[in-house]
Amino acid sequence: MTHVVTDACILCKYTDCVDVCPVDCFHEGPNTLVINPNECIDCAVCVPECPAEAIFAEEDVPENQQEFIALNAELSGKWPTITRSKDPMPDADKWKDVKDKLRHLIK
Numbered sequence: 473m474t475h476v477v478t479d480a481c482i483l484c485k486y487t488d489c490v491d492v493c494p495v496d497c498f499h500e501g502p503n504t505l506v507i508n509p510n511e512c513i514d515c516a517v518c519v520p521e522c523p524a525e526a527i528f529a530e531e532d533v534p535e536n537q538q539e540f541i542a543l544n545a546e547l548s549g550k551w552p553t554i555t556r557s558k559d560p561m562p563d564a565d566k567w568k569d570v571k572d573k574l575r576h577l578i579k
Contacts, residue, residue, distance in 0.1 A: 473530050474509035475518060476544050478537040480526035481505055482577050483567040487557040489518035489527060500554040501547055502578040503561060508548035509541075524568045539574075547579065 481504045490498045497511035519527050
């Protein structure tokens with residue numbers, strides 16, 4: 473199994489999760505992160521690190537977020553690996569609790 477970054481990361485891009493990942497499976501896009509399912513070892517250390525609560529085990533991804541399983545797989549193949557944390561997006565705290573942000577995803 474793998475872990476999946478979901479809607480809550482969009483427009484926030486907190487990178488606390490990146491520092492604890494032992495296999496560097498996070499990939500960075502313009503306004504979100506994704507996890508490469510072929511690199512993730514399902515260790516779950518990233519889950520409690522995410523301030524936006526955007527990371528789920530694949531089997532626990534909420535029903536209304538299922539499309540993020542395929543999006544993580546697709547976009548991790550296009551975006552560069554991120555191995556160190558950096559500052560979140562400028563308005564991250566404003567966007568952290570906003571729901572249904574998929575329309576804001578920049579691929």
